[in-house]
Amino acid sequence: MTKAAKLDCIVVGGGPAGLTAATYLARFKRRFLVIDSEESRAALIPISHNFPGFPEGVGGAELLGRMRSQARKYGAVIVRGKVDSIATDGNGFIAKTESESFHAHTVLLATGVVDAEPPLPAFKAAIKRGLLRHCCICDGFEAQNLRIGVLGHGEGGLNEALFLRTYSAKITLLSLGEKLGLDAQQLTRARGAGIVTVDEAIERVEMEENRTIALETRSGRIHIFDTLYSALGNTPRTDVVGGLGISFNNDNCIEVDPHMQTNIPGLYAAGDVIQGLDQISTAVGNAAIAATAIHNRLRESECF
Numbered sequence: 001m002t003k004a005a006k007l008d009c010i011v012v013g014g015g016p017a018g019l020t021a022a023t024y025l026a027r028f029k030r031r032f033l034v035i036d037s038e039e040s041r042a043a044l045i046p047i048s049h050n051f052p053g054f055p056e057g058v059g060g061a062e063l064l065g066r067m068r069s070q071a072r073k074y075g076a077v078i079v080r081g082k083v084d085s086i087a088t089d090g091n092g093f094i095a096k097t098e099s100e101s102f103h104a105h106t107v108l109l110a111t112g113v114v115d116a117e118p119p120l121p122a123f124k125a126a127i128k129r130g131l132l133r134h135c136c137i138c139d140g141f142e143a144q145n146l147r148i149g150v151l152g153h154g155e156g157g158l159n160e161a162l163f164l165r166t167y168s169a170k171i172t173l174l175s176l177g178e179k180l181g182l183d184a185q186q187l188t189r190a191r192g193a194g195i196v197t198v199d200e201a202i203e204r205v206e207m208e209e210n211r212t213i214a215l216e217t218r219s220g221r222i223h224i225f226d227t228l229y230s231a232l233g234n235t236p237r238t239d240v241v242g243g244l245g246i247s248f249n250n251d252n253c254i255e256v257d258p259h260m261q262t263n264i265p266g267l268y269a270a271g272d273v274i275q276g277l278d279q280i281s282t283a284v285g286n287a288a289i290a291a292t293a294i295h296n297r298l299r300e301s302e303c304f
Contacts, residue, residue: 012086105298178199202218
């Protein structure tokens with residue numbers, strides 16, 4: 001594959017969505033390239049128990065490795081790089097990295113989201129040890145009857161705390177020094193569910209050898225948890241298409257049609273960047289639909 005040749009597709013992102021699309025496009029015998037910045041949030045998952053086919057669970061890094069191997073088995077080309085911009089050229093798209101430009105008839109955005117991390121020291125170490133989590137849908141089941149701290153405020157923080165109440169009666173909502181942002185009705189809901197609220201800033205974090213995490217507030221009070229959940233939200237990675245006039249929904253995610261095509265013909269999107277559910281399973285499904293739609297779009301314009 002020469003860099004100057006026009007590709008059928010450029011896949012931007014090498015997370016679960018991008019790698020699923022790569023396997024499909026390779027098996028469709030398409031000429032394409034995956035540009036992977038190696039920033040997939042899936043790589044941070046210590047172990048996931050709700051992805052189909054892994055009854056004993058699978059780590060994010062292992063899953064991504066398996067998906068890369070599968071795509072490459074069928075000839076997918078995956079390169080490390082970061083796409084800085086995407087533009088239309090009248091007959092397709094130009095994707096530019098720091099050092100190169102790539103031309104393609106179509107583009108699939110699988111750029112994911114960036115989590116708003118809590119202002120806590122050593123939060124990356126806590127994520128690696130499974131003490132700080134981002135998805136209660138993914139692993140709330142594993143938090144049954146544990147002491148759970150939810151880091152957040154406002155309606156978003158309360159909703160996550162109430163969701164986790166399904167699994168444990170020991171829930172504390174910590175606003176990290178921000179205002180709780182709950183009205184009287186919301187406070188009543190929290191108290192009725194037995195949710196404790198703490199609005200002090202966190203001064204110190206201690207990860208204990210028995211796999212608990214202790215948070216010391218500004219007043220000196222210590223709260224000990226078995227696990228923390230961040231409910232601070234995330235931001236879709238959409239800067240790369242900022243100048244194309246793309247349509248977004250109310251969550252600042254990219255709007256797509258049932259075939260995963262955006263309002264820009266030939267530009268598709270899949271995974272967390274198009275919806276707020278943020279599940280590997282849905283990202284995989286989105287990507288399968290998008291890759292098939294891309295193949296059919298190209299096939300209709302080809303002469304045999």
